[in-house]
Amino acid sequence: MDLSEASPGRRRRGLLIVLSSPSGAGKSTLARMLLEADSEITMSVSATTRPMRPGERQDVDYHFVDDAEFDRLIQENELVEWAMVFGYRYGTPKAPVKAALKAGRDIMFDIDWQGARQLEPDFGEHLVTIFLLPPSMTELERRLRARATDSEQVIGERMQRAADEISHWAEYEYVLVNQDMNACLDRVQAIVSAERAKRSSQTGLNAFVRDLIGPAH
Ligand code: 5GP
Numbered sequence: 001m002d003l004s005e006a007s008p009g010r011r012r013r014g015l016l017i018v019l020s021s022p023s024g025a026g027k028s029t030l031a032r033m034l035l036e037a038d039s040e041i042t043m044s045v046s047a048t049t050r051p052m053r054p055g056e057r058q059d060v061d062y063h064f065v066d067d068a069e070f071d072r073l074i075q076e077n078e079l080v081e082w083a084m085v086f087g088y089r090y091g092t093p094k095a096p097v098k099a100a101l102k103a104g105r106d107i108m109f110d111i112d113w114q115g116a117r118q119l120e121p122d123f124g125e126h127l128v129t130i131f132l133l134p135p136s137m138t139e140l141e142r143r144l145r146a147r148a149t150d151s152e153q154v155i156g157e158r159m160q161r162a163a164d165e166i167s168h169w170a171e172y173e174y175v176l177v178n179q180d181m182n183a184c185l186d187r188v189q190a191i192v193s194a195e196r197a198k199r200s201s202q203t204g205l206n207a208f209v210r211d212l213i214g215p216a217h
Contacts, residue, residue: 011204015106015195016097016123017041017201018116018172019188021132022162024143024179028131031110033185038192041106044096047073048089063093077172081111081118086161090115106192112170121158128195130188131172135179137162 021027029134035041040195049070058064063071070089073079080090092109100107109115114128134140140162145154169175178184192214 001088009027010198012104013126013201013203014101014104015099015128015192015201016119016126017031017106017108018119018127018129019108019132020112020116020129020165020168020172021178022134022140023158024140024162024166025132026133026148026184027110027123027132028183029181030178030184030188031108034188034192037185037189038106041192042096042100043105043106044092044109044111046092046111047079048088048090048110050086057151061073062090069172080122081115081192083112083114083118083151085112085114085215086093086157092119094134097123108197112165113171116171125200128174128191130174130191131169132184133166133169133177134162135177 001110005196010200019031021025022024031043033041047065047070049065049067050062052058052062056062056064059180067089070082070091073093074082078094080094080097082089082092085133089193090111092111092115109119116127121128134143137159141155141159144150144158150158176184181187199205
């Protein structure tokens, strides 16, 4: 199903859709479902110094880089934001963001609250921030364990970090509780649809309305 809402001749501004949650709350699954349902959204691929996990792919899940390369990205101003998470650095490359905005396409970010905060001053008018909460901490821990890619110590750290991440929920415009993934997807699609319909997002409207009712009005 393609829920594309652009119509020929009516340009719109691309949205920057930030999806944050503690790890294990279902963010990656939700992001994947949204991308499949909507061809106008692309996913931002972050750079990180964290080691690759089994099943992850270079330049698909992340651009896995070493410290020297991350230093270079910062120095050469190639990141729109970056932050330290679990002792590793994560950052959003600037070029795909600029390209998406220029083309009037939306770009989605799986980044934490530190990243969302940094995007605000530069992209505030394009920014849509969504926070995904787990239904309970017990369920969150169960999901983290089901992944089984992390050691016991790492799971403990992630639960701690989850509580920290959740404490920033009120900095987001939209907050969803992930009881049911399909229900969440419906709500995120409704949010995106409403954001695209905002007057400020529809850059071609002036010309469209001028044609509609004539220049005299
Ligand atoms: P993970 O290591 O589990 O893939 O990600 C850990 C955390 O880092 C997640 O909360 C994720 O949202 C966050 N993250 C991933 N990429 C970025 C990024 O480019 N910038 C920021 N600020 N956070 C990121």
